[in-house]
Amino acid sequence: MINIKLNAEEKKGQISRHLYGHFAEHLGRCVYEGLWVGVDSPVPNTEGIRNDVLGALKRLNIPVLRWPGGCFADEYHWMDGIGPASGRARMINNNWGGVEENNHFGTHEFLRLCELLNTEPYISGNVGSGTVREMQQWVEYMTFDGESPMANLRRENGRDEPWSLQFFGVGNENWGCGGNMRPEYYADLYRHYSTYVRNYGGNKVYKIACGPNTDHFHWTEVLMREAGGLMDGLSLHYYTIPSGNWFGSKGSATEFGTDEWFATLKNTLYMEELIVKHSEIMDKYDPEKRVGLIIDEWGTWCDVEPGTNPGFLYQQNTLRDALVAGINLNIFHKYCDRVKMANIAQMVNVLQALILTEGDKMLLTPTYHVFDMYQVHMDNQLLELQFDSPEYTYGDVSIPQISVSASQDSEGAIHLTACNLHHAERAKFRCHIEGANNRQVSGRILTHTSLNAHNTFEQPDLVAPAAFEEAVLKDGVLEFELPPASVLVLSLN
Ligand code: AHR
Numbered sequence: 001m002i003n004i005k006l007n008a009e010e011k012k013g014q015i016s017r018h019l020y021g022h023f024a025e026h027l028g029r030c031v032y033e034g035l036w037v038g039v040d041s042p043v044p045n046t047e048g049i050r051n052d053v054l055g056a057l058k059r060l061n062i063p064v065l066r067w068p069g070g071c072f073a074d075e076y077h078w079m080d081g082i083g084p085a086s087g088r089a090r091m092i093n094n095n096w097g098g099v100e101e102n103n104h105f106g107t108h109e110f111l112r113l114c115e116l117l118n119t120e121p122y123i124s125g126n127v128g129s130g131t132v133r134e135m136q137q138w139v140e141y142m143t144f145d146g147e148s149p150m151a152n153l154r155r156e157n158g159r160d161e162p163w164s165l166q167f168f169g170v171g172n173e174n175w176g177c178g179g180n181m182r183p184e185y186y187a188d189l190y191r192h193y194s195t196y197v198r199n200y201g202g203n204k205v206y207k208i209a210c211g212p213n214t215d216h217f218h219w220t221e222v223l224m225r226e227a228g229g230l231m232d233g234l235s236l237h238y239y240t241i242p243s244g245n246w247f248g249s250k251g252s253a254t255e256f257g258t259d260e261w262f263a264t265l266k267n268t269l270y271m272e273e274l275i276v277k278h279s280e281i282m283d284k285y286d287p288e289k290r291v292g293l294i295i296d297e298w299g300t301w302c303d304v305e306p307g308t309n310p311g312f313l314y315q316q317n318t319l320r321d322a323l324v325a326g327i328n329l330n331i332f333h334k335y336c337d338r339v340k341m342a343n344i345a346q347m348v349n350v351l352q353a354l355i356l357t358e359g360d361k362m363l364l365t366p367t368y369h370v371f372d373m374y375q376v377h378m379d380n381q382l383l384e385l386q387f388d389s390p391e392y393t394y395g396d397v398s399i400p401q402i403s404v405s406a407s408q409d410s411e412g413a414i415h416l417t418a419c420n421l422h423h424a425e426r427a428k429f430r431c432h433i434e435g436a437n438n439r440q441v442s443g444r445i446l447t448h449t450s451l452n453a454h455n456t457f458e459q460p461d462l463v464a465p466a467a468f469e470e471a472v473l474k475d476g477v478l479e480f481e482l483p484p485a486s487v488l489v490l491s492l493n
Pocket residue numbers: 025069070071072172173297345346351
């Protein structure tokens with residue numbers, strides 16, 4: 001029995017809704033096909049954006065969407081993507097498969113997508129191969145209200161009113177695909193470029209500096225020391241690679257045994273150590289926690305599906321991905337005093353996608369369902385939980401068997417999400433609730449008897465949430481039992 005003490009009077013901070021953010025890059029079939037089919041497509045669409053995907057994404061109440069990359073961002077020249085589609089420049093997508101990029105999805109189309117989704121845009125600017133002027137003009141083009149060359153150009157292209165732009169990334173992975181820079185050099189470039197990312201009118205841009213790759217602590221140290229005062233956020237990228245090996249095979253998304261199941265979840269839990277260690281460095285320079293840690297790329301990175309373009313990063317998504325998502329989101333909650341945004345990589349058809357498409361067909365992955373189940377936490381107060389997790393031991397390595405998080409919404413409802421990481425053992429919970437008097441409980445569970453269960457276009461609902469009616473709430477004690485390999489959400493009213 002796992003005993004948990006939940007104190008509803010002990011609030012630990014606000015779980016920003018931006019922890020439920022997304023990322024869509026010009027990569028493989030994410031933007032083109034996955035989101036954008038064009039106005040002349042036989043696939044039903046709204047101004048070129050496919051309706052089925054749009055409808056599914058709307059149900060998630062997506063708070064923020066990052067675009068256009070990724071590595072693509074540091075080769076993207078935004079002026080290529082405005083004006084009549086037929087006149088737009090064609091370029092090579094050098095990072096992702098060397099395919100043609102026709103620029104049909106540009107600034108107007110992206111910001112329209114954000115409007116349709118009622119989501120806040122997060123744009124990544126080009127530091128690697130773009131100029132300061134280009135970055136300054138892009139922000140002016142999008143947000144300036146008065147008479148100016150860029151605002152007038154925007155009007156000529158059919159948009160009178162400026163957009164509101166909340167988040168702007170000054171470069172992406174500038175330690176790698178974004179220019180192979182040293183942190184000292186990038187810190188100076190950040191200071192330089194970000195000066196010209198201006199606030200026009202009432203628009204206030206939250207500026208995000210390129211942060212470290214995984215455990216590159218020196219990068220965090222230098223950026224915070226040299227430029228911490230000029231940024232609002234510092235990014236962190238960490239992917240779960242099943243094999244733990246970047247350069248050989250990363251592991252199949254669907255063909256795996258219990259050893260790879262365990263290794264994948266263990267590698268996911270490393271996210272917590274990274275957040276703690278990078279936060280310690282940030283605390284030194286920013287004890288008030290003004291600068292947000294922005295985990296704007298996370299998720300599983302597997303080998304591509306056999307027979308698909310290796311540059312397109314298309315992978316299937318199983319129950320294991322659901323656990324990866326559930327664990328990561330619970331970790332982000334726990335550190336919500338420092339972690340202010342997170343963006344799963346990526347939204348459609350790439351890496352740990354929420355949605356997969358094939359022609360006019362679409363399916364929702366187990367990861368989509370976890371985002372759907374967890375959305376009850378958005379903007380809630382994180383609640384204190386005290387418990388000791390049993391160990392999940394495989395060979396001679398142990399990790400915690402469970403991952404749990406709880407929050408309270410503005411109406412007093414308590415929401416609890418729990419993952420049972422164990423591939424074979426059940427987990428029995430008894431949760432003692434203090435400081436609240438909720439009486440009813442309802443829930444949904446995502447699980448399957450097969451660890452690699454996944455949805456296909458033939459069987460799109462093989463892994464889908466089911467009502468969970470086995471939880472009992474009586475006299476402030478909540479009891480429930482989780483099957484192996486499961487993700488659960490409970491709401492107490
Ligand atoms: O998400 C895929 C790629 O991973 C991004 O383009 C890049 O930023 C990271 O290396």
